[in-house]
Amino acid sequence: MNPENTRELLINMGPQHPATHGVLRLVLEIEGEVIKKCIPYIGYLHRGVEKLSEDLTYVQSLPLTDRLDYLSSMINNVGFCIAVEKLMGISVPERAKFIRTMMSEMARICSHLVWIATHALDVGAMTVFLYAMRDREKLLELFEMVTGARLTVSYPRVGGVRCDVNQEFLDELYKFVNEFPKKVEEYETLIDRNRVWLRRTKGVGVITAEEAINWGLTGPTLRGSGVYYDIRKFFPYDAYDKVEFEVPLGKNGDIYDRYKCRMLEFRQSAKIIKQCIELLPEGAILADDALRIRMPSSPLKIDKKDIQFEIYIEDKSIEDFINKFTEVYASIEAPKGELGFYIVCDDSAKPYRMRVRAPSFVHAGVLPRLCEGALIADVIANIGSIDIVLGECDR
Amino acid sequence: MNPIEIVKKIKDKFPEEVLWFRCFREECDITIKKEKIKDILEYLKNTPTLEFDYLIDLTAVDYLGFREPRFDVIYQLMSIKHRHRLRVKAEVSEQECFINSVVDLWKTANWFERECFDMFGIEFKGHPDLRRILMPEDWIGFPLRKDYPVYSDLKDKEWQPYKELKELATGWKENEP
Numbered sequence: 001m002n003p004e005n006t007r008e009l010l011i012n013m014g015p016q017h018p019a020t021h022g023v024l025r026l027v028l029e030i031e032g033e034v035i036k037k038c039i040p041y042i043g044y045l046h047r048g049v050e051k052l053s054e055d056l057t058y059v060q061s062l063p064l065t066d067r068l069d070y071l072s073s074m075i076n077n078v079g080f081c082i083a084v085e086k087l088m089g090i091s092v093p094e095r096a097k098f099i100r101t102m103m104s105e106m107a108r109i110c111s112h113l114v115w116i117a118t119h120a121l122d123v124g125a126m127t128v129f130l131y132a133m134r135d136r137e138k139l140l141e142l143f144e145m146v147t148g149a150r151l152t153v154s155y156p157r158v159g160g161v162r163c164d165v166n167q168e169f170l171d172e173l174y175k176f177v178n179e180f181p182k183k184v185e186e187y188e189t190l191i192d193r194n195r196v197w198l199r200r201t202k203g204v205g206v207i208t209a210e211e212a213i214n215w216g217l218t219g220p221t222l223r224g225s226g227v228y229y230d231i232r233k234f235f236p237y238d239a240y241d242k243v244e245f246e247v248p249l250g251k252n253g254d255i256y257d258r259y260k261c262r263m264l265e266f267r268q269s270a271k272i273i274k275q276c277i278e279l280l281p282e283g284a285i286l287a288d289d290a291l292r293i294r295m296p297s298s299p300l301k302i303d304k305k306d307i308q309f310e311i312y313i314e315d316k317s318i319e320d321f322i323n324k325f326t327e328v329y330a331s332i333e334a335p336k337g338e339l340g341f342y343i344v345c346d347d348s349a350k351p352y353r354m355r356v357r358a359p360s361f362v363h364a365g366v367l368p369r370l371c372e373g374a375l376i377a378d379v380i381a382n383i384g385s386i387d388i389v390l391g392e393c394d395r
Numbered sequence: 396m397n398p399i400e401i402v403k404k405i406k407d408k409f410p411e412e413v414l415w416f417r418c419f420r421e422e423c424d425i426t427i428k429k430e431k432i433k434d435i436l437e438y439l440k441n442t443p444t445l446e447f448d449y450l451i452d453l454t455a456v457d458y459l460g461f462r463e464p465r466f467d468v469i470y471q472l473m474s475i476k477h478r479h480r481l482r483v484k485a486e487v488s489e490q491e492c493f494i495n496s497v498v499d500l501w502k503t504a505n506w507f508e509r510e511c512f513d514m515f516g517i518e519f520k521g522h523p524d525l526r527r528i529l530m531p532e533d534w535i536g537f538p539l540r541k542d543y544p545v546y547s548d549l550k551d552k553e554w555q556p557y558k559e560l561k562e563l564a565t566g567w568k569e570n571e572p
Binding site for chain 2: 042043046048050051052054055086087089210211213214215216227228229234304306307308309310311312313317318321322324325326327328329331338340342344346352353355357361362364365369394395
């Protein structure tokens with residue numbers, strides 16, 4: 001072809017595109033099949049969770065967190081509760097900790113199942129979708145048994161959980177996790193020997209360990225590059241220090257390794273749930289001192305005994321300022337990566353500022369780095385492999 | 396490394412810049428002047444014993460009516476190798492609403508700074524592409540500032556494209572048979 005007749009083309013992908021997993025819009029500058037420039041546009045799902053929560057009490061803010069990553073709402077709730085508990089100095093009963101750990105891992109399996117279903121569908125392996133949905137359905141039914149809701153559960157409470165689990169639920173769940181590793185093998189036989197899958201994922205979207213850290217990637221997306229960073233191990237919360245599990249690591253940092261990490265996480269999650277059921281202690285499910293935040297308008301009384309500060313300039317107003325505003329940052333390992341809540345409290349019943357550190361937001365930011373220089377078809381595979389949910393990205 | 400030791404190290408290296416530090420619930424935050432923010436963060440990132448290679452989060456808080464300068468830009472830092480965290484805060488006033496960008500240190504700061512600009516109107520000097528990110532590009536005002544209302548009767552302050560769309564929709568309804 002005559003090169004004079006070729007020109008750069010601007011392609012608008014999204015926001016209504018099934019393979020962008022929501023409402024992500026990418027503007028691609030292409031030359032033939034090769035991407036010269038990729039500009040992501042987000043914000044189509046922005047609901048102002050951070051602003052809204054400043055006008056709601058801590059308890060009222062909890063249902064807002066469901067709507068962040070709607071595929072694993074349980075984990076978002078847990079993350080928010082842990083941040084508020086840390087702020088107020090509430091210690092959670094053992095039983096509630098184990099129930100939360102168990103539920104978090106169920107949510108992780110749920111989220112990873114949707115990921116493998118849609119990712120495989122995007123790359124061209126259609127069969128996996130229905131198999132993954134079949135298993136997810138079982139987990140959603142189990143969620144419904146305990147919480148009454150399937151997606152937006154709002155089940156954990158500040159200081160524990162809302163209601164106790166019964167034996168019937170535990171039996172069903174135990175049966176499920178015993179069978180589940182076999183089902184993961186089923187998915188792997190569908191995908192892992194598929195030559196198209198291997199060609200489209202191996203060596204595509206490579207990111208090195210140093211770069212991945214510099215870009216702020218977390219979760220399986222970071223571990224695919226071989227970096228050992230898992231908040232469950234680094235800063236254990238709930239009952240993660242009482243169960244045994246391994247953190248799967250990749251090597252090459254390509255799409256295939258990220259996929260492999262998540263597949264291995266399925267098995268680890270099942271292992272954790274099994275241990276939680278076996279170790280589940282008897283006792284209370286809500287801390288005694290959690291009751292005081294039920295009243296929405298009463299000011300909080302935060303235990304500030306361990307506050308310690310040093311001021312290096314001469315300004316008398318600073319001491320009052322430091323004593324008035326207390327703040328915590330608590331993060332948990334969500335299926336997508338590090339989900340952090342940074343809460344500034346001014347002793348009133350409402351958070352002065354609530355910041356959500358959303359992994360999907362950071363992961364969407366790395367798309368230009370992964371896509372530029374690659375082919376159009378790889379864009380879809382890359383979006384799938386970094387596992388973003390736009391509800392969390394836009395907040 | 397113990398966070399208090401890290402604070403001491405920063406204090407020794409930049410004695411003029413540090414305003415105060417505080418520890419609460421085993422977390423430490425250090426407040427500094429904004430002028431040398433990039434040097435301090437570069438020092439934190441590149442010193443072998445500290446090695447804060449991972450910027451967890453970058454955001455701001457508006458302390459309108461409680462403190463002057465009103466904004467705090469907050470950097471949540473972490474070292475994956477040494478497993479320690481530190482929160483660095485820089486004070487930014489409304490009159491001089493800018494601070495140096497740290498995109499060259501951590502690439503992840505790119506979108507965080509854009510969001511911070513979008514929500515608080517703090518300008519990041521040296522940022523390669525400072526545009527609004529979550530709000531529409533022609534939006535007026537900075538939503539997370541404390542003087543921006545949560546609920547209000549907007550009347551003529553409504554976002555222009557939405558107003559046009561609404562007018563179009565009502566006109567269409569009236570013409571309906």
